[in-house]
Amino acid sequence: MSDVSDKKPEPEQVVAGDNHWLTRPATIRKLWWMFGGVLALTVVAQFFIPIKGKFALDSVFAFGAWFGFGACVLMVIAARVLGWWLKRPEEYYAELGIEPPPQEKERSDD
């Protein structure tokens, strides 16, 4: 039970710019190239592995790729547009003085 106590949270241990290998620009560049390679591979593979569509539209070449991409772009844009209308400051419901304002929960550490 030693690692779960009710003691007060300690101050955050903030470490600035640790240059972790995964966050280096060179690594990120490589990851993008790899990701692009995999994406290309999934499309090229369709020349060798036929995808049997259920209906007319999904029998079109690389349906999964362009449909998935297009659907996501549309959903992000839809969220963005709806966001202008739906988004309110975090304190919105607290403004009336009935609901408590947003707050942070207590932190716990070993």
Add this chain to the structure above:
Amino acid sequence: MIEFLPPGLIMLAGALLIALTRGALRSAVVLTVPLITLWVVWMIPDGVVATATYLDYQIQLVEGAPVRRLFATIFCIMAFVGGLYAYRTARGYELSAAFAYAAGAIGVCFAGDLITLFLFWELMAIFSTIIVFCGGTERSRAAGIRYAVIHLMGGVILKVGIESVMVNTGSIEIQAMRATDFGSWMVLLGILINAAAPPLSAWLADAYPESSPTGSVFLSAFTTKTAVLALILLFPGESVLIPIGLFMIFYGIIYALLENDARRILAYSIVNQVGFMVTAVGIGTETALNGAAAHAFAHIIYKALLFMSAGVVVYRTGLNRVSDLGGLFRTMPLTCICGIVGALAISSFPLTSGYTTKTLISEGAAEQGMVLVYYLLAAASAGVFLHAGIKFPWFVFFQKDSGLRPKDAPWNMGLAMVIFAAACIFIGVYPDPLYALLPYPEDANFYKPGKVLFYLQLLLFSGLAFFLMLPLMKRTLTLSLDLDWLYRRMLPATWRWFAGALDTIRDKAVKDLAAARRSLGDWFGTHWGSTGLFARSWPISTTALWIAALLAAYALVYYI
């Protein structure tokens, strides 16, 4: 006639024991009661095995059937792994409430009639509210009250429906029906409120993220999935469920995309995933119903895993907003990897549980020739990867370096996550044991090269869309309006305006009345006051004079 002790009552006894015990004994109860309950669940044969008399009705406390056993099984597993996750940090009353909540869910699973279903349904409502309260903050108290009001109202609607069905049909049996008359519609609405269907979806994302890091793990599992089971039992093939389910799917995606609170993102994605199940029940074929049941089973595991992963982050950092998080993969590798496994599973990535279960639902739509539903489900699968599959792990564990270096999960939380992560992969790689538990025979094999390739294209290009459109998804310190605006903003504001108007009217009335009283007083004072005409004292000589005048007038009149 009780051949079998209702497993829900065993769990309820466990909840009571947790409340009464302390320390190691309580831990032992938490870790053994779900397993005992699971064992009993598996002993129950098909058919009614426990009846009782209640208010002159013959109620069926336990009725066995494959789909009931399937849901009860995952609820027991959830109580066990959730208990393992929570038992060292959660307060005793939270654990006790969680087990009573699970008892309600298991009770619903085996309810053979509508009365038993209702009783256990309300047990869930009460104890889930307590879990929300256990968040321990002012906000969780307020959210818990809103949650209770919605669920008690849902319970009343369900009860009105049940009574109406009883009057109309004379039967309290749980059997498949259609929403054709008032009673069946009320039953359907009562169930849909618990499924977080529109228009009352907001309660879920309002309440769950306000609970404690351990409480949200339990909350994610039971209420919505018992609603799915109730729909499978009562409304299979009810076509109105298809548009409702599709709405839930896209509602969940859009709101999760707008959200900044890590656990609220996951809460919206519960609505999204339950939408898949509701749609499947609406399609209503054997494949689709198998899909709904299998997906509910898999969903409970990966959603609890995601909430566990988010819970560890909240537990360690005390932070909920993803705009405050980021870069946690450095010091929380286990939580990060388990979160990613859960995220891949929810996105139905091949080799994870979502792939072998959710695909059944799409198959069900395709078999029925529902072209539009099929394409919308495909688009939604891409959207799930977008809003939960990448967004959650990316913003919590990668994104930017927030400078936070919290410790990884305590051992019990880590173990619980590893068990569920392993289950996600196991069901994804080898789904046959799960398929064997489904209500109808299932021999689907989704590991055909073309099928896998299609899903890889769909999901990986969704990933591309995510990273290309990241600038459009910049986190903002905002909340998103939902229909809870009606009771969180409009109603109080209207009341305040109304009360203000009443105050103004009262103040004006008081002022006007005071003025009126003053002027009336002045008038009275003029005539009847101490110096007024009628009240002031007159000299005796004047009175004698007047009497003399009166007598003279009288004498004159008499004479005439």
